[in-house]
Amino acid sequence: MTTYAPKRRLNPVPLAVSLTLGCSAFPALADTVAPTRQVPDAKVQKKAQDSAAGSATLANGKGNGPKLVKQDDGSLNEEWTVHGSPMNTLTTPIGLSRMPEDVLHTPQTINVVPQILMQQQNVKSLDEALKNVPGITASVGEGEGGMAGDQFLIRGFAAQNDIYENGLRDFGVYTRDSFDYDHVTVIKGPSSQVFGNGTTGGAINITTKTPTDHNHVNASFSGGSGSYYRGTVDFNHKITDSIAFRMTGMGNESNMVGRDRVYSHRWGIAPSIVFGLGKKVNYTLEYFHQTDNRIPDYGVPVVTKKGSAYGAPVTEYGVRRTNWYGTTYDKDNSDVDMLTGRLQWEVNKYLTVYNDTRGGLYSRYFSASQEACNAACTTALFSANPGAAMISRNGGLGGPNPYQQDDWSVQNVLSAVAKFSTGSIRHEMIAGVDVEHVNDRRRNYAYASTRPGTSLLNPSMYVPGLVLCDAGKCANNLTNMPNGVGKKEWKTGDATDVGVFFSEQAWLTSWFSVRGGFRWDHWDSHYSAAGGIPSAADSSFPMGQKEDTFNPNVSLMYTPTDNAMVYFTWSQSTTPLGMYVTNSSEPLTSKNVNFKPERSSLYELGAKYSAFHNRIGFTASVFRLEKGNSVLVDPSSGSISSSGDTQRNQGLELGVSGQIMKNWSIIATYARYDSQTTGGTAADIGKQVQYVPRNQATVWSTYEIAPKTLYNVTVGGGVTWREGVFLDPANTARVPANVEFDTVLSHQFGSHWKVAMNGYNLANRLNYGNLFSNRVTPSIGRSFLFNLSASY
Numbered sequence: 001m002t003t004y005a006p007k008r009r010l011n012p013v014p015l016a017v018s019l020t021l022g023c024s025a026f027p028a029l030a031d032t033v034a035p036t037r038q039v040p041d042a043k044v045q046k047k048a049q050d051s052a053a054g055s056a057t058l059a060n061g062k063g064n065g066p067k068l069v070k071q072d073d074g075s076l077n078e079e080w081t082v083h084g085s086p087m088n089t090l091t092t093p094i095g096l097s098r099m100p101e102d103v104l105h106t107p108q109t110i111n112v113v114p115q116i117l118m119q120q121q122n123v124k125s126l127d128e129a130l131k132n133v134p135g136i137t138a139s140v141g142e143g144e145g146g147m148a149g150d151q152f153l154i155r156g157f158a159a160q161n162d163i164y165e166n167g168l169r170d171f172g173v174y175t176r177d178s179f180d181y182d183h184v185t186v187i188k189g190p191s192s193q194v195f196g197n198g199t200t201g202g203a204i205n206i207t208t209k210t211p212t213d214h215n216h217v218n219a220s221f222s223g224g225s226g227s228y229y230r231g232t233v234d235f236n237h238k239i240t241d242s243i244a245f246r247m248t249g250m251g252n253e254s255n256m257v258g259r260d261r262v263y264s265h266r267w268g269i270a271p272s273i274v275f276g277l278g279k280k281v282n283y284t285l286e287y288f289h290q291t292d293n294r295i296p297d298y299g300v301p302v303v304t305k306k307g308s309a310y311g312a313p314v315t316e317y318g319v320r321r322t323n324w325y326g327t328t329y330d331k332d333n334s335d336v337d338m339l340t341g342r343l344q345w346e347v348n349k350y351l352t353v354y355n356d357t358r359g360g361l362y363s364r365y366f367s368a369s370q371e372a373c374n375a376a377c378t379t380a381l382f383s384a385n386p387g388a389a390m391i392s393r394n395g396g397l398g399g400p401n402p403y404q405q406d407d408w409s410v411q412n413v414l415s416a417v418a419k420f421s422t423g424s425i426r427h428e429m430i431a432g433v434d435v436e437h438v439n440d441r442r443r444n445y446a447y448a449s450t451r452p453g454t455s456l457l458n459p460s461m462y463v464p465g466l467v468l469c470d471a472g473k474c475a476n477n478l479t480n481m482p483n484g485v486g487k488k489e490w491k492t493g494d495a496t497d498v499g500v501f502f503s504e505q506a507w508l509t510s511w512f513s514v515r516g517g518f519r520w521d522h523w524d525s526h527y528s529a530a531g532g533i534p535s536a537a538d539s540s541f542p543m544g545q546k547e548d549t550f551n552p553n554v555s556l557m558y559t560p561t562d563n564a565m566v567y568f569t570w571s572q573s574t575t576p577l578g579m580y581v582t583n584s585s586e587p588l589t590s591k592n593v594n595f596k597p598e599r600s601s602l603y604e605l606g607a608k609y610s611a612f613h614n615r616i617g618f619t620a621s622v623f624r625l626e627k628g629n630s631v632l633v634d635p636s637s638g639s640i641s642s643s644g645d646t647q648r649n650q651g652l653e654l655g656v657s658g659q660i661m662k663n664w665s666i667i668a669t670y671a672r673y674d675s676q677t678t679g680g681t682a683a684d685i686g687k688q689v690q691y692v693p694r695n696q697a698t699v700w701s702t703y704e705i706a707p708k709t710l711y712n713v714t715v716g717g718g719v720t721w722r723e724g725v726f727l728d729p730a731n732t733a734r735v736p737a738n739v740e741f742d743t744v745l746s747h748q749f750g751s752h753w754k755v756a757m758n759g760y761n762l763a764n765r766l767n768y769g770n771l772f773s774n775r776v777t778p779s780i781g782r783s784f785l786f787n788l789s790a791s792y
Contacts, residue, residue: 190551226783245273298777300323390453404442414432477531571602598629664702696723698721724737754791766778
């Protein structure tokens with residue numbers, strides 16, 4: 001049983017701050033949270049017992065009465081349990097020392113993809129989990145995975161460098177499998193005060209599965225469309241009263257339904273051990289490994305038909321959605337290893353110290369073909385002989401060249417949380433130091449000749465006579481292709497960040513508090529290119545960039561009860577150019593080394609309410625996000641340009657999650673955005689910010705029929721909708737809306753076995769996932785997945 005001492009005034013009858021519900025289909029999720037409070041005398045004890053037992057009965061029909069526990073100082077604390085819903089994401093702890101509250105009491109828009117939702121949807125990757133979050137533009141559907149690993153935008157702003165695992169940055173460029181995920185949290189808006197530089201649109205934090213005090217063995221097997229085969233295992237064992245071990249593993253082999261020749265073969269393992277489980281001093285050690293061999297998918301080109309107002313994907317004009325324009329050389333092979341240690345030391349009731357450390361090794365060989373349909377190709381497509389249309393596989397700049405990427409990173413965050421009172425004012429102070437370093441080393445390869453094009457309508461992956469310059473077949477191992485591609489053999493980048501952060505929340509009354517904080521960072525990055533063609537001068541000399549940044553945050557919070565909060569937040573973030581060390585092939589060049597950092601500001605007013613004994617939560621917020629010195633990054637080539645534009649995105653976000661009735665659960669979100677370029681390039685002013693939809697919504701709902709009986713069935717489904725978006729700042733190309741209908745049907749055999757069937761994109765609609773300025777990637781077609789799981 002987990003207990004905590006409430007920080008705000010308690011209302012004992014409706015208080016239900018648990019992540020649990022007696023959900024028969026998912027018994028392993030039924031953990032409890034027991035609030036505690038000091039009991040002054042026997043009469044009050046008896047009254048509190050009756051009240052707590054009554055509220056528990058109202059919550060789920062179970063009279064979970066309290067018990068009294070004697071503390072070290074001789075006082076009695078009352079511990080009692082009330083059940084809420086695991087779908088109510090407001091009760092989810094953020095899980096970071098720098099953000100110690102739950103979602104309800106954190107003054108920012110936060111979307112959570114809980115474990116129960118990922119189980120119901122049979123989520124297999126990070127991008128699939130994020131389908132449930134409005135404002136996220138990303139690849140949708142297993143097998144796409146991003147052109148340079150996971151590529152996400154939050155509220156229209158790049159977040160490829162803003163993916164965290166248990167609060168520490170994951171620098172790797174790879175497609176993340178979800179086998180070790182407990183839940184995923186998306187923190188909207190600038191968050192540099194917490195996470196450091198970056199986070200213009202927000203941050204994605206993954207909470208992993210770590211040891212608990214309950215022994216269990218969970219295993220599952222999935223199979224279905226696209227020659228899909230997947231197995232997972234989750235084993236937890238309590239070795240002693242204070243030591244527990246857990247291991248999760250995954251093997252996955254699948255083809256991409258709706259795309260030719262695109263596949264992913266991967267496996268992973270994640271053991272972890274905790275020392276001091278349930279003690280005041282505990283240390284968790286985690287190791288993570290993932291190997292992935294996949295085919296990269298650069299999608300289909302965007303063309304502009306004569307007389308049309310906007311460009312559109314060629315698949316909107318009859319080209320098959322299955323067409324893949326790569327060659328036999330295309331591959332994306334990655335190996336990821338991360339070792340993480342997390343220390344928590346409860347010094348006394350006033351002070352807790354944390355120290356989190358991570359080291360990462362990332363290896364990747366990447367080779368892809370970037371298709372482009374030029375003017376001649378477009379003319380032929382709309383002529384009487386469309387079969388004559390030929391696309392280029394070198395892209396607009398000579399094409400991405402193959403490379404071997406080897407990275408390493410290390411980060412350490414030391415922080416302390418102090419809680420105390422001065423008179424009638426209660427304080428919570430957080431302070432710490434964050435040091436990180438990342439190093440990127442790439443060896444570039446090139447082809448001996450320009451890759452020939454192929455038919456737009458009937459492409460072929462075979463290119464006779466094409467030679468890769470990797471074994472002395474070309475001078476200096478490279479060849480001088482057009483536009484500077486293939487000139488330099490070695491490219492090296494590194495960056496070091498030292499950050500200091502501080503924040504304080506002061507409760508001026510029991511119902512009103514103020515939080516303020518800041519983070520100062522010193523960012524030092526370097527980049528150089530060498531070898532290859534001797535006469536090539538591009539980036540052959542070392543370059544560097546140093547930035548000192550200061551990012552503040554201020555919030556006002558009104559909490560009339562423990563179940564509700566109204567807040568206002570103002571925060572800022574800074575993104576230096578040198579942050580793109582691992583995510584870009586050329587993070588610094590002689591042209592961009594003097595670019596000023598991006599600077600963004602957030603103004604947000606919101607409300608959160610957890611109702612019906614925490615069975616269901618409601619959220620609403622309005623915000624205005626402003627960004628200056630906009631930098632544009634091509635996720636395929638890594639080329640960086642500065643438009644100098646100032647951009648603004650403002651809007652409304654709504655959410656509801658939890659139980660409507662005893663057996664009926666729902667999680668739904670809606671976002672309305674009004675984005676605009678407000679300054680800079682004259683042609684862009686007044687235009688909608690690229691990749692930002694005006695409307696976006698998700699709904700997922702399930703209903704349990706005859707639970708805990710032989711005839712139990714869980715049925716459910718949902719829809720994901722994203723309005724069409726523009727692909728460039730000038731709004732000359734547009735991708736249609738995405739609408740995807742998914743469903744689930746499951747049956748529980750006794751208390752240990754479950755069988756489920758998931759259907760995805762039931763309408764087989766032509767949707768688009770990865771979005772770029774001149775191409776898009778078709779999403780998964782109609783597919784079905786069978787799953788058999790056991791839990792002991």
